[in-house]
Structures are given as C-alpha cells and as structure tokens.
Amino acid sequence: MSKVISVEDFRKKATRIITIPGFTDDECFEVMIKSVSVTDMLVNGKLPNSLKKIVSDMFKSNDPKLSKDGEFNGDTMEMLEDPDKLKELMNMMKVIAKEALVEPKFEDIEDVITTEQIQKIFEQASGSVNKVIPNNEE
Numbered sequence: 001m002s003k004v005i006s007v008e009d010f011r012k013k014a015t016r017i018i019t020i021p022g023f024t025d026d027e028c029f030e031v032m033i034k035s036v037s038v039t040d041m042l043v044n045g046k047l048p049n050s051l052k053k054i055v056s057d058m059f060k061s062n063d064p065k066l067s068k069d070g071e072f073n074g075d076t077m078e079m080l081e082d083p084d085k086l087k088e089l090m091n092m093m094k095v096i097a098k099e100a101l102v103e104p105k106f107e108d109i110e111d112v113i114t115t116e117q118i119q120k121i122f123e124q125a126s127g128s129v130n131k132v133i134p135n136n137e138e
Helices: 007-013 038-043 049-058 074-080 083-100 115-126
Strands: 015-021 028-034 101-103
Touching (some): 007 015, 028 115, 038 083
Antiparallel strands (some): 015 028, 028 101
C-alpha cells in the first residue's frame, strides 16, 4: 500500500532549483522556479492579449516555428530578425519568467535581471518545446 503524498511534499515537488548565469562569465546563481504551461496561462487569462498572436504564430501545431528537437526553423530565424517580433518574443519570455520564478520574485529583480537570465528561466520553466506545442491527438 502506497502512502499518500502530503501537501507540503507535493508543494516541494512542484518547484525546483535551477542555475542561471550571473552578471559575469564566471558567476552563476540558483533560483527556485515552478513549471509553467503556456497553454494554461492562455486558458487562465495570464497571458496578455498583446502576446497571444506571437504564441499562436510560434506554436501552430501544423507549422511549429521550433522543430521537435528544439531547433529554430527558417520562419523563426526570419522572425528573430524583425525587431518588433523580437520585442514580442522577449515580452513573452518575461511574462513566463515572472510566472515561473518562485524565489526570488520577478518583481523584486525586474530592474536588474538580464536577458540571458530571463532566457534560461524561460527554457527551464516551459520545458521542452513539445510540451507547449498543442497536440492534435489530445
């Protein structure tokens, strides 16, 4: 007979500590994050309307901008060369990093966090590309 997990243990398992780049090449920090689902954020109204188009463009199930192995395809490379699209993508990463960061809180470090740090949190919190691309079989 298995033991039912306690609320405390369940909450501990919902978060994890990751290492992100520091402010110099030889520096790293540990932060606590929780996993974030872009789909859940959309459903729960946590993704601003201004970012819904970029999510839709990036994760169309019949034409993903990222391949199944996580590599950018040609369409994404074109998107990254467009300053407006790049700004939208960065805003989406910030929204997800804000949702994911448990400790420290994003709001407490928002004025000093670097793009590289945000990207690492985004990658770790959103999981593999396959987890955020809608699956027609479900």
